Amino acid sequence: MSEHSTYKPANGVEKWIDDRLPIIRFSKEHLMDFPTPKNLNYWWTFGAILAMCLGIQIVTGIILAMHYTPNVAMAFDSVEHIRRNVNGGRVIQAVHAVGASMFFAAVYIHIFRGLYFGSYKAPREILWIIGVFIFILMMATAFMGYVLPWGQMSFWGATVITNIFSAIPIVGDPILQLLRGGFAVDNPTLNRFFSLHYLLPFVIAALVVLHIWALHVPGNNNPIGVEVKSSRDTVPFHPYYTMKDAFAMVVFLIPFAWFVFFAPDILGHPDNYIQANSQVTPTHIVPEWYLLPFYTILRAIDFNVLFIDSKLGGVIAMGGALLILLVLPWLDRSPVRSGNFRPMFRWFYWLFVLNFIVLTYLGAQPAEGIYVLVAKFCVAYYFLYFIVILPVLSRIEVPKPLPASISESVLGKAHA
């Protein structure tokens, strides 16, 4: 990628370093000079916001781990100890807990941005696929993190979610026991979850590096979905996008801080302030909000299909809902990326967004009455969108004419 570089070692020391490990050159190329489409809107700031979120989680998490005790008898009190007795502990703990929710809010926006602007299409398939793996790892990490305070929801959530694996034929039970470290969720479960919860964020960080590498090969997509044609279409990343991203990060921190300082517990469940008790089952076991859409999909399959019983069917549906994202670039064959130029796609897209919000809502409702029926429709639409609607649209839709280039499009806008 050295063609973007205007880097000239400024002095002998830099030159010496550059001949051996061109790290300064690399940073300049990728963090400063990188040509970036000039028409990116604020939806494109969420990548940077996500990087910030990951950083916040890792830093606060490392501090929490210095005071936390992964033992069923002490975990609950040790988290309270952090809130009460550690200097600044109430805020650090709240940042980490609220941060998880903010991280997911940002990642959902980032994903839905990609879905609308067709960022998953060639040549960005691998970039997208790495993103899907990051998302799956984020869910695993967050789920295990929620178990650590060892409250009632921690315990029962862990019991219900790990139990999912028992539906898999033959290997299910061994996997379940390996995960739990025994037959039931107990001290060994807590220990291995703590260990994995500390490990996975660094795996995510490594994937983020690949993600950005894969981004810097084709460069950014943009709101009109027309590839960069000439240097007139781009601006250097620094100072234009460093500044815009930094501004967006600060704005993002405002609702973040609101929750941390004024409502740190509102995103959690009161039952998690009750220490885990295997003898008392809470009335409703509800996962964290960001897992709810997939929880709804899991529960919606309450019927047997041929030799597949409902439990396995739910697991297949839930797994499928995530894995189908991996093949999305090959399902949507429309050559036009941006939803702005796809008159039919837009309707189905916004319906998909609404459908996803309803799936979230249903995850928090008891699986009874009308909710069960609505959930089935929503799950059906989720899959139809990918398997039927997108492939068919790519054949029948007549897209609007595309601007010739980014420059033409922004000039047209400015003079309109």
Added chain:
Amino acid sequence: MIKKKTIIAVLALAGALFAGPAFAQEEEAGGHGAVHIDKQSWTFAGIFGTYDEHQLQRGFQVFREVCANCHGARLMAFRNLSEPGGPGFSEEQVKALAAEYQIADDTVDGGMRPGIPADRWPSPFASDQEARDANGGAIPPDFSVLAKARGVTDAFPFWAFNYFTGYQEGGVDYIRALLVGYHDEPPEGFELPAGRFYNDYFPGHAISMAPPLFDGAVDYVEAEGEAAVPETVDQYARDVSAFMMWMAEPHLVSRKETGFRVLLFLVVFAGLMWATKTRIWKGIEH
């Protein structure tokens, strides 16, 4: 120039941030909110909320003289009572108070010694089993974080507003209601098991805790310069609930004070960033 699209985007973003979690809210009361519970106005609610020292002192008196006979508070140390943002007892008062209690300690002769400020509040029962035996099979829950372990459920769509008002007082609203929600006789047709008491707000209505309060049960020490406070169940319930909130969230005041400064900083900083950003982008069509 702020584009229309940008404004819509920011609004949509705010909406998405709040809406997602909001949907999870409805179930959040964990079954403790089937009945409507009146929200009270608490001094510690809202952005500028702080504890009322006198109320915490009265609440502590109720806790100590009544509730502590059955309920523990294993995470509260005596010294917490003199820390800033709390009931504001002096260190001498706390030292004297701690010394009134006997603390189990295997390292001293006889296994018991008088308390010191660093000790935690002693539990009234030696074991869960002992607690159960003394209370008709039910364990009186520990008070340390109880005020955060309960909540109230708002009907759709009102819970969504809680994200904007920062409503975090569901636990105390519930506890206050519970304490004033007893009836001598259950409503007709309700089968009240032996040893249970009818309460409007307890899930299932049959609670194992006898009504702990009655008018005049606690003789409030009058605080200097304060008007006399009524010695009624309603007043006791309010005061002890506020005290329980402090026990569960002892750093609430400093947290909110910091939060106010942080938000103010972020808003101003965001404004400056916005100005810089527009300046840099000036002249670039985008």
